[in-house]
Amino acid sequence: MKRGMIDFWVGLFAVAGAAALLFLALKVSSQSTQPASSSYTITAEFENIGSLKVRAPVKSAGVVVGRVTRIELDPERYVARATLALDNHYHFSRDSSAEILTSGLLGEQYIGLEPGADEHNLKQGDRITITSSAIVLEQLISRFLFSKAETAGEQAKEHTQ
Amino acid sequence: MRWNWEWRVANVVVRFFSRVGAPLTDAIVKFGFACRFFVAVLRHTPTSLLRFSLTLREIWFAGVLSVLIIGVSGLFVGMVLALQGYDTLVRFGASSSLGILVALSLVRELGPVVGALLFASRAGSAITAEIGLMKATEQLAAMEMMAVNPIARVVAPKFWGGVISMPLLAAMFSAMGIFGGYLIGVQLLGLDAGSFWNQMQSQVDFRLDVLNGVIKSAFFGIAVSLIAVFEGFDAAPTAEGVSHATTRTVVTSALVILALDFVLTAFMFRGA
Known part of the structure; x- marks a missing residue:
């Protein structure tokens, strides 16, 4: 050669x-993970986060606007505190609400942001106060069974009277 | 008489421990020799990089000549991944995630690991055989007689040729594999091309997945090239010695690649 x-x-x-x-x-x-410089972080507290993971997306109206960067347990009040890094392009009013949703029936869990009407926007380090927890399937089923049993019991009582 | 019996027992015990200890000390001595050899190769790196045509020739031998086996293997691995993955994913109604499955497994694991295994058997064994034969035919000794350092002239270029080639080959393996997955997934199984590429792109992270794969293959390149040149340099200068050294290169490389892969994966993907 x-x-x-x-x-x-x-x-x-x-x-x-x-x-x-x-x-x-x-x-x-x-480049799905945003660099730290172009995002601001807020926190949200949930009674139960289900199986939400770090790096899970934060969506508003279905559009990914940020990521979950940290999940920890508040040792005094026993609630889960999720830290969210939101893209600097997006601003949300202070009374926005956060809920934990599931994509599809068995899909991954993500945080959905529902914008509010307040004139002031969320800033770095703010906390979202209106949150709703993840739906845990077992709790849902047991609640359903209990209510079913309750109505069945009442019907039985009426029947005997 | 009695003393004689005890003496024999002691002798057996001593022999047993020596039997156990000898391979261990041999292995440690060899490892130490390999480390000093690595330092020597690094010390002679500037000379081999200054005379870059030597390294270029080794890139040709180790890299260019491996492109065919790497490309064809990557294509087939990707096609098999797509067929097998589709079979499983379609049961969960998640067949549109096929692109993610193929791309992630190739970029994170199969590209670097299978690429390195093929590289070790295709190029590593050739490097060992060449250096071993040069030693057996006393070409290395002849170089030293002419005041030419064989490590600078022969070993370091081969080492760097392998180190430079490996990440490129691994990237080609992954790219060919993803193309194979595309052929099977989109062309044969009829998935939507748009969702195949889009889902893949949205779920594969450049830094976390692609760059970590490249870092992995760089580590494998260093390991395989070092093992190959060392085994060749360390070979017994006979026909049998060279054949043993070639075998050892392939076996040791495979074990080191897989062990190193576990360690690197544990560091890179633990929390994700």
Whole structure:
């Protein structure tokens, strides 16, 4: 193999490798985690977060506006505190409400933000006060069964009277 | 008579422990030798990078000649992943996630690991055989006679050729695999091309997934290249010695790649 041919093939190899990397970068992946500089963080407290995970999306009207960066338990009040990093482009009023929703029946859980009507917007470090917890399937079923049993009991009582 | 019997027992015990200890001390000595060899290779790196045509030739041998096996293997691995993944995902009605499955498994694991295993058997064994034969035919000794350092002239270029080639080959493996997954998923199984690419793009993170895969393959490249040049340099200068060294390169590389992969994965993807 002549020197010139080796140079040619190695050059082609390097370009092909770079092209593969570029393909992986542009076509296959995206920068989904936002850099810390272009986001502001707020907190929200929930009685139960279900199976919400760190890095779960925060959506408003179905559009991803941020990510959950931290989840911890408040050791005094025993509520879960989720820290949300929201994109700087999006502003939400101070009385916005947050709820934990599930995408699909078995999908991942995410936080849905419902905008409010207050003139002041949420700032770095603020806390969302209106929240609703995740729906835990077991609790839902047991509540349903209890109410069913209750009505059945009442009906039985009426029957005997 | 009695003393003689006790002496024999003591002798057996001593022999037993020596049997256990000998491979251990051998392994430790060899490991120490490999570490000093690595330092020597690094020290002679500037010379091999200054005479870059030497390294270029090794990139040609280790990298360019491996493109075919890497590309074809990647294509088939991606196609099999798509077929198997579709079979499972369709039961949960999640067949549109096929792109994510194929891309994540290739970019995070299979590209770097299978790429490195193929690289070790295709290029690593060739490097070991070449250096081992140069040693057996006393070419390395002849170089030293001419005041040419064989580590600077032969070993370091081969090492850097392997280190530079490996991440590029792993990226090609992943890219070909994703293309294979696309062929099966979209062209054969009839998934929607838009959702295939879009879901993949929204779920695969460049820094967390792609870049970590590249870092992995760089580590594997260093490990495989070092093992290959070291085994060749350490080979017994006979035909049998070279054949043993070549086998050891492939076996040790495979074990080191898989062990290193576990350690790197544990560091990279623990909390995610």
